[in-house]
Amino acid sequence: MQTQLFIGGQWRPASDGGTFPVTDPATEETIAEVASATVDDVLEAVEVAEAAGKEWAARAPRDRAEILRRAWQLLTERQEEITEYIIRENGKAMPDARGETAYAIEFFRWYAEETVRNYGEILQAPSGDKRIVVMQQPIGVSVLVTPWNFPAAMATRKIAPALGAGCPVILKPASDTPLTALLIADIVAQAGVPDGVVNVVPSRSSGAVVSAMLHHPAVRKLSFTGSTEVGRVLLKEAADCVLNTSMELGGNAPFLIFDDADVDAAVAGAMIAKMRNGGEACTAANRFYVHDKVANEFTDKFSAAMKRLKMGPGLDPEVELGPMVNRAAIEDIDGLVQDATGKGSEVVTGGAPSGGTGFFYPPTVLSCVPNDSSILKEEIFGPVAPIVTFSDDDEVIAHANDTEYGLIAYLFSGSLSRGMAIAERLEAGMIGLNRGLVSDPAAPFGGVKQSGLGREGSHDGMMEYMEKKYIGVEW
Numbered sequence: 152m153q154t155q156l157f158i159g160g161q162w163r164p165a166s167d168g169g170t171f172p173v174t175d176p177a178t179e180e181t182i183a184e185v186a187s188a189t190v191d192d193v194l195e196a197v198e199v200a201e202a203a204g205k206e207w208a209a210r211a212p213r214d215r216a217e218i219l220r221r222a223w224q225l226l227t228e229r230q231e232e233i234t235e236y237i238i239r240e241n242g243k244a245m246p247d248a249r250g251e252t253a254y255a256i257e258f259f260r261w262y263a264e265e266t267v268r269n270y271g272e273i274l275q276a277p278s279g280d281k282r283i284v285v286m287q288q289p290i291g292v293s294v295l296v297t298p299w300n301f302p303a304a305m306a307t308r309k310i311a312p313a314l315g316a317g318c319p320v321i322l323k324p325a326s327d328t329p330l331t332a333l334l335i336a337d338i339v340a341q342a343g344v345p346d347g348v349v350n351v352v353p354s355r356s357s358g359a360v361v362s363a364m365l366h367h368p369a370v371r372k373l374s375f376t377g378s379t380e381v382g383r384v385l386l387k388e389a390a391d392c393v394l395n396t397s398m399e400l401g402g403n404a405p406f407l408i409f410d411d412a413d414v415d416a417a418v419a420g421a422m423i424a425k426m427r428n429g430g431e432a433c434t435a436a437n438r439f440y441v442h443d444k445v446a447n448e449f450t451d452k453f454s455a456a457m458k459r460l461k462m463g464p465g466l467d468p469e470v471e472l473g474p475m476v477n478r479a480a481i482e483d484i485d486g487l488v489q490d491a492t493g494k495g496s497e498v499v500t501g502g503a504p505s506g507g508t509g510f511f512y513p514p515t516v517l518s519c520v521p522n523d524s525s526i527l528k529e530e531i532f533g534p535v536a537p538i539v540t541f542s543d544d545d546e547v548i549a550h551a552n553d554t555e556y557g558l559i560a561y562l563f564s565g566s567l568s569r570g571m572a573i574a575e576r577l578e579a580g581m582i583g584l585n586r587g588l589v590s591d592p593a594a595p596f597g598g599v600k601q602s603g604l605g606r607e608g609s610h611d612g613m614m615e616y617m618e619k620k621y622i623g624v625e626w
Contacts, residue, residue, distance in 0.1 A: 153333040155186045156353070159199040160346025166191050171355040173330060176242030176474040177464035177509045185329050188352040190363040196321045196350040200292045201369040203347025204319030208289045216266035219314060222342035223259035226307075229338060230256065233303055236331045238465040241302055242474040242510070245465055247428050254590065255303035255335075258311040258608075261592040265613050266315035282624045287617040289317035290395055291371035294364045296357075296385070297332065298377045299325035299476055300431045300532075306332045308596075308607050309374050310339070310349060316616035318372065319348045323361055327476055329353035362388055371395060372616060376433075378530075379556070379601050397605035397615045399433070399597060401530050402558030405551035406436035407573070409544070410444040411565035413585075418452045420587030421536070424561050426460065426514070427588065429472050430534040431480070433602075434559050434581075434590065438527050439538045440547045446540045450518055454499045457514035457536070464509070474510040475533060481510050484533035487526040488515060491537060496520045501535070528554070544573070552578045558598035561587060580606075 154170075155162040163186075170184040188196075207215070226233065230252050237248040271286040293313050297305040306322060313320045324332035329351075336351040354360045364370055365388045372395045375385050379401040389396045406424055408417045424436035441449050465473035475481055481504050488502055501515030512533055520527060520537040527537060541547040551560060561583040564570040574582040580598040583589045590596060595606040605615050 152183060152330065153337050154183050154330070156188050156192060157333060157336045157340075157349075157351040158192065158196045159203070159350070160340060165189055169355075171326060173240050173327070174477070175239055176476055177466075179508055179510075182239055183330060185353050187356065188354040188360055189356070190360055193321065193323075193352050193354070193360045193364050194367060196352055197292060197364055197367045197369050199347040200319035200321055200350055203345055204289075204292060207319055207345060207348045208317035210317070212267045212269060215315060215317065216263045218343045219259050219263035219266060219311060222339045222344070223256060223263060225338050225342050226256040226259060226335070233331065233334060235466070236334055237303055238473070240328045240330050241299060242476060243428055243465050244470045244473040245468050246471065247473070248465060251301055251304050251428070254592070255301075255307040257592045258304075258307040261608075262311040262315040262613060265312070265610055268610065269316075269617070280625070282626065284622040284624050286620050286622070287614065288620050290616050290618050291318060292369045293318045293320045293372035293374060293616060294361065294370055295320050295322045296361055296373070296375045296377065297322065297324050299327035300428060302328035302331035303335060305376050306335055308592075308612070310335075312607070312613040313374075313616045314344065314348065316613050318616045319350075321350045321352060321364060323352055323354065323357065326353060326355050326357065361385065365389055365394060366392060368392070373397070374615065375399070382603070395618070397607070398603040399607060400558075400601060400603040401556055402433040402435070402598065402602055403437045403528070403530055403554045403556040404434060404559045404561065404579075405577075406439045407547060407551060407560070407562040408439070408441045408445060408449055409562070409564040409569070410442040411569070412442075412445065412563035413565060414445050414448050414452065416585065417449060417563040418456055420561065420563060420583070420585070421453055422456055423587030424583065425536050426457075426472065426534060429475065431476065431532050433530070435531070436536070436561055436587070437531055438551075439536055440541050440550060441538055443540045443542050446538070450499060450516070450538055453536070454516045457516055457534075458500045460514050462505070462511055462513060472514060472534060475512055476510065478510055480532065481512055484512050484531060484535060487529060487531055488517070488535055491517055491520055491524040491526045494521050494524050496524065496537065522550070530556075548573065548576050555601040556598070557600035558602035559583065559589065
């Protein structure tokens with residue numbers, strides 16, 4: 152198990168010898184002590200990346216693509232090891248961890264293919280006096296900041312397109328879950344990525360080290376996944392040096408079930424959209440709006456499905472819901488539930504922390520949730536589903552859009568034309584129409600409003616690490 156900083160292809164301790172503990176959320180035991188990077192460490196990483204990046208950017212796209220493909224092969228061979236790392240430091244159930252691992256690995260295969268598709272264009276100027284030649288070039292040193300909820304996927308979704316574009320990276324993983332990122336860096340290095348092109352700098356001093364990197368003149372890109380609150384802070388920091396930024400921020404996803412929906416299909420979709428990763432996902436369904444004609448049937452079937460989930464340590468292959476990431480998460484979730492019940496919501500199942508060892512919160516369904524409940528306005532990030540009934544399409548669309556967030560929305564309808572028409576009216580960057588999962592390396596992932604800037608995945612994800620250059624040519 153690697154626990155040190157990875158800078159310039161070398162494993163090394165923090166310059167001041169500092170470390171921080173990583174805890175297993177299921178047992179509350181310390182897994183490892185990980186080196187905590189200082190400002191000096193990360194600035195060295197930036198300079199190392201800048202030097203190594205020049206040669207990497209100059210390589211033929213096919214050469215870079217073959218290294219990414221080799222990384223995909225090595226990651227595939229070590230899927231079970233990556234899965235175990237995710238379970239131990241993040242806590243998620245084994246099916247979720249295996250799903251994340253497969254998703255994470257696929258980004259290297261996808262961008263191995265996209266690396267050779269760096270399209271430009273040539274056209275004649277309207278005046279006829281020149282040709283307009285447009286090319287895409289690597290943006291340069293990129294700082295990647297990732298969250299704890301998908302420790303493998305959030306790293307690979309940024310590293311792979313950056314490498315494909317020809318950019319060196321410094322990854323600052325979340326301090327709750329740094330071990331998976333360090334393992335991935337080790338595997339990627341074995342695939343042939345040159346020393347210094349991928350650097351990983353875990354740190355407890357997140358604010359200070361990220362700020363230092365963003366103010367280094369060699370850094371030209373920030374890609375951040377995390378809360379909208381932190382994203383606003385980083386955007387202000389990035390403005391000091393006018394950095395190119397990509398932001399995948401918070402969500403408050405509505406899940407709409409119309410009167411013509413297949414209720415059984417909606418329940419199956421709801422279980423995926425709500426309970427993937429135990430609800431600790433920005434794409435998790437946060438607010439369930441159910442037409443009053445099907446509300447009782449949906450609530451009964453959905454609550455029964457939630458109640459059947461087995462909760463426990465993620466390493467148990469029969470467990471379907473693992474612990475939350477830490478005790479603060481439990482307190483935040485329970486605070487939202489207590490606020491809702493205090494305002495008149497009814498607990499259908501669950502509704503209180505399990506107690507004992509580990510950070511466990513049971514699958515919870517609330518009905519009759521009033522519109523002024525905090526749980527309808529804030530990201531829950533846990534296995535709690537608040538249900539609100541409706542009878543009018545226009546009214547529910549207005550409620551769904553009544554949020555500063557706009558990452559994803561889900562809707563179930565038996566009419567494709569009705570579903571498509573409603574999807575166009577929902578203010579979200581992604582829509583799940585009659586399905587509870589939309590994430591795909593080949594699709595553009597991202598939101599509108601205060602859910603972010605830019606897109607990850609698809610061809611667009613690689614273009615986030617490119618800048619256009621225009622050359623006026625006469626021939």
